[in-house]
Amino acid sequence: QKEVEQDPGPLSVPEGAIVSLNCTYSNSAFQYFMWYRQYSRKGPELLMYTYSSGNKEDGRFTAQVDKSSKYISLFIRDSQPSDSATYLCAMSRYGNNRLAFGKGNQVVVIP
């Protein structure tokens, strides 16, 4: 079983729709949970970071962490064509800078 599972299926949504992405994980030691956005031919850039369980909102983006279920989510409201990218979930343990990534979801927002 991989540490982080992210269904890599591509997502195609119309502009203005809500995009819902999620990951599951097996390592209960993970404490930091991140979502990265990666445009084609670019390195990942951090979108959201959450410590332990809870919700975090930043503009159109909401990240949720449920440690009891080992499940994290990212919601993008009012999606824009500029949101078209690959979204990667990532996690790390307290005191350990190593990131464990999911496979990523390619999101296409159609104008």
Add this chain to the structure above:
Amino acid sequence: ETGVTQSPTHLIKTRGQQVTLRCSSQSGHNTVSWYQQALGQGPQFIFQYYREEENGRGNFPPRFSGLQFPNYSSELNVNALELDDSALYLCASSLVASGGSYNEQFFGPGTRLTVL
């Protein structure tokens, strides 16, 4: 403040050759991590350097090695290249202070390596 830079952008090598990839950390950062991202996959942790010492390694063979220099720039060396080494190689820098708090990693654009 300059971001993380990597060179070269693209590289083509043949099986059995050796390659060196370079990374320049973001100003003020003391830690660099290297990741391998195969096509359609998420990045996989190779190793991390903190103040010029290896500080953690992922599930990669010894033919993957690295260096971090006093100016915190870094190199990734891969010997005896295999076809499966074809991937995007990413470096990420961060400022790690004492304690276990979260440290954001800033990624460079990557070097795309093709092994023929």
